[in-house]
Amino acid sequence: MSKKFMPTYNDVVDASACTLILRNFFQKLYVNSKSKPPESTISTSYWPPPLGSVLSKSFQTLANRYGPLMQIRAGASTCVVASNAAVVKEIFKTQELNFISRPEFGGSEYFIYRGSRFVTAQYGDYWRFMKKLCMTRLLAAPQLDKFADIREEEKVKLVESVMTCAREGKLCDLRKEFTAFTNNVICRMAMSTRCSGPDNDAEKVRRIGKTCLMLAGKLLIGDILGPFKIFDFSRTGNGKKLVGALKEYDCLVERLIKEHEEKAMEGFKEGEGKDLMDILLEIYNDPAAEIRISKNDIESFLLDLFFAGTDTTSVALHWTTAELISNPEIFKKLRDEINTVVGPNRLVRESDIPNLPYLGAIIKETLRIHPPAPLIIRECAEDCNVNGSFIKARTRVVTNVYAIMRDPNSWANPNEFMPERFMEGSEEKIGEHQMEFKGQNFRYLPFGSGRRGCPGASLAMRVIPATIGAMVQCFDWKIKDGEKIDLSPGPGFSAEMAHPLDPFSTTESAWGQASWVSLKNDSPRHDQTKLGIARTEFSNWPLLNNSEERRNKFCNTSEKNIRNGE
Numbered sequence: 001m002s003k004k005f006m007p008t009y010n011d012v013v014d015a016s017a018c019t020l021i022l023r024n025f026f027q028k029l030y031v032n033s034k035s036k037p038p039e040s041t042i043s044t045s046y047w048p049p050p051l052g053s054v055l056s057k058s059f060q061t062l063a064n065r066y067g068p069l070m071q072i073r074a075g076a077s078t079c080v081v082a083s084n085a086a087v088v089k090e091i092f093k094t095q096e097l098n099f100i101s102r103p104e105f106g107g108s109e110y111f112i113y114r115g116s117r118f119v120t121a122q123y124g125d126y127w128r129f130m131k132k133l134c135m136t137r138l139l140a141a142p143q144l145d146k147f148a149d150i151r152e153e154e155k156v157k158l159v160e161s162v163m164t165c166a167r168e169g170k171l172c173d174l175r176k177e178f179t180a181f182t183n184n185v186i187c188r189m190a191m192s193t194r195c196s197g198p199d200n201d202a203e204k205v206r207r208i209g210k211t212c213l214m215l216a217g218k219l220l221i222g223d224i225l226g227p228f229k230i231f232d233f234s235r236t237g238n239g240k241k242l243v244g245a246l247k248e249y250d251c252l253v254e255r256l257i258k259e260h261e262e263k264a265m266e267g268f269k270e271g272e273g274k275d276l277m278d279i280l281l282e283i284y285n286d287p288a289a290e291i292r293i294s295k296n297d298i299e300s301f302l303l304d305l306f307f308a309g310t311d312t313t314s315v316a317l318h319w320t321t322a323e324l325i326s327n328p329e330i331f332k333k334l335r336d337e338i339n340t341v342v343g344p345n346r347l348v349r350e351s352d353i354p355n356l357p358y359l360g361a362i363i364k365e366t367l368r369i370h371p372p373a374p375l376i377i378r379e380c381a382e383d384c385n386v387n388g389s390f391i392k393a394r395t396r397v398v399t400n401v402y403a404i405m406r407d408p409n410s411w412a413n414p415n416e417f418m419p420e421r422f423m424e425g426s427e428e429k430i431g432e433h434q435m436e437f438k439g440q441n442f443r444y445l446p447f448g449s450g451r452r453g454c455p456g457a458s459l460a461m462r463v464i465p466a467t468i469g470a471m472v473q474c475f476d477w478k479i480k481d482g483e484k485i486d487l488s489p490g491p492g493f494s495a496e497m498a499h500p501l502d503p504f505s506t507t508e509s510a511w512g513q514a515s516w517v518s519l520k521n522d523s524p525r526h527d528q529t530k531l532g533i534a535r536t537e538f539s540n541w542p543l544l545n546n547s548e549e550r551r552n553k554f555c556n557t558s559e560k561n562i563r564n565g566e
């Protein structure tokens with residue numbers, strides 16, 4: 001029952017010359033394929049590459065037509081897409097070991113750390129050793145507890161930075177603030193660096209990471225284009241740039257490793273915490289370690305943590321803020337909960353999270369409706385059958401988490417933001433599995449599932465609620481009358497908002513209403529800290545559809561700020 005799909009190009013937003021070439025290509029492919037026998041019993045569709053469309057949404061639309069397990073061919077690539085809880089249970093649980101590896105992504109040929117990368121490592125001794133290390137030491141609760149001060153300090157700095165913008169009448173670009181915050185948290189935990197100081201190493205890591213992700217994304221599209229790789233200029237342009245960025249990272253981290261080794265030789269002072277690089281170097285130097293890791297492994301692993309942990313967390317913060325601004329009654333209910341449990345004299349702490357169920361429900365609902373990793377990619381090790389359909393060894397299998405967490409068969413009003421569904425006693429009878437993040441409830445998978453699931457879930461579930469709680473305590477957010485925040489997801493693989501919250505501005509009169517209290521914090525480091533807790537009115541910039549108009553507006557304002565010496 002193999003169905004064929006004639007691609008329509010309505011999905012393709014960028015109607016460029018390239019699209020015309022691709023249209024011819026896909027028409028030919030479609031015609032040619034008519035005479036070929038189907039390779040499997042899975043419904044097959046031939047699909048244009050992702051130029052401008054939201055991949056997870058497009059896959060969801062195709063799944064409505066072709067079923068919860070379908071095969072998609074785009075250019076030289078074939079992949080199988082799973083889109084409902086029952087099918088995914090078979091992949092993630094019943095046949096877990098067969099689907100535990102990840103394929104190498106586009107551009108991996110350019111990765112100087114090839115062979116030692118963790119996120120794309122094949123299931124084997126190295127991956128098992130590193131995963132166990134993550135779960136039992138590096139990202140386990142006792143180690144996360146040791147880093148609690150770092151996260152607390154960075155959260156206060158974030159709040160202060162947004163507040164400074166408000167106080168000085170500057171624009172506040174929330175997306176940048178959240179990215180710098182998550183970047184600082186992970187860089188400080190991993191290698192004791194942050195975006196400050198003369199070297200500004202964390203900022204360098206952020207910039208390099210961003211470049212690598214952008215280039216790897218382009219190369220991935222090159223992968224999909226197959227015969228049209230030539231138009232991607234990857235071999236001459238993006239590939240070289242990627243190698244360049246990775247070499248820059250290599251130099252930076254090698255220096256940091258040297259500094260860490262020198263520090264270890266001197267010996268740690270009492271009470272001085274070890275960061276992840278210190279722990280990894282200990283394992284590197286341990287002759288009895290189960291697996292001997294190299295310095296290359298350490299560098300590559302830290303880059304993976306950075307890739308996997310920074311954007312996902314900041315995107316979740318961004319989406320949660322957008323939903324709270326769009327839903328003032330939910331915002332008010334949350335602030336009431338925080339006022340009752342935490343009070344007005346200190347910021348929400350991670351230890352408060354268990355006592356703030358509505359805050360927890362809001363974060364869970366955000367991760368359901370706007371998953372920061374909407375498509376999970378694995379690879380099938382051996383020929384097998386899933387849901388009665390044959391899947392060939394080495395096939396890429398994409399789990400469409402976005403579609404699963406918006407499946408009307410699993411969720412009431414799936415496209416509505418309703419945190420109440422995650423509260424105890426909810427009529428949705430979500431069940432206790434829903435309350436944890438190991439992905440054993442196969443209709444709720446923001447962090448994936450099983451042994452290959454996200455090792456950073458506990459960290460994310462400490463950082464996101466505490467940060468959102470503090471932001472809700474400190475700021476009032478308002479949209480200009482009659483305007484709405486555009487909650488559409490961004491194109492391609494991205495999980496970001498298509499139209500990020502524009503830079504915010506605040507008015508004098510609103511600032512005049514600010515009330516001040518001092519921040520009381522048990523941690524001795526915060527004794528001296530005075531923080532203004534302000535009920536500040538931020539007005540969202542008009543959401544302009546025209547990107548030229550958006551750019552002009554932003555540039556004009558920046559220029560004005562520069563002229564004013566800000």
Ligand code: HEM
Pocket residue numbers: 118119120131186304305306308309310312313316371372373376377445446447448449450451452453454455456457459460
């Ligand atoms: C809201 C935040 C986050 C979300 C939604 C998220 C989501 C995910 C998902 C869906 C996967 C794939 C799981 C699978 O294949 O089943 C994953 C893998 C991974 N995540 Fe996260 N993640 C987040 C934060 C973090 C953080 C903070 C870190 C670490 C600092 C991290 C580190 C990783 C790593 C290393 C992997 C690869 C694991 C492996 O291949 O075995 N993530 N994450």
